[in-house]
Amino acid sequence: LRVWFVHALPPVVGPIVTVVATQLGALLGGAVVLERMFERRGLGTLILEAYSSRDLPVLEGAVVASGLLFVAAQALGTAVHLAVDPRARAT
Secondary structure (H helix, E strand, C coil): CCCHHHHHHHHHHHHHHHHHHHHHHHHHHHHHHHHHCCCCHHHHHHHHHHCCCHHHHHHHHHHHHHHHHHHHHHHHHHHHHHHHHHHHHCC
């Protein structure tokens, strides 16, 4: 157990955190499909309805909000990766 946590886990955690942060962007992209499937209202439905009704200010705001969420997820993933992997801080 000590070998796993001391020697095997630290080099693996960095790439796992990076992949999870990147997949959050894919989750945002699939929001429209999931919201339609489960009949829930959310950001994806807002974007789709604003596009269909040609409501450009709402569409722009929703796209900017989803972009900010993606950037925040990437920044959080980078911060966690830097905190976990000391080799990443050296570069």
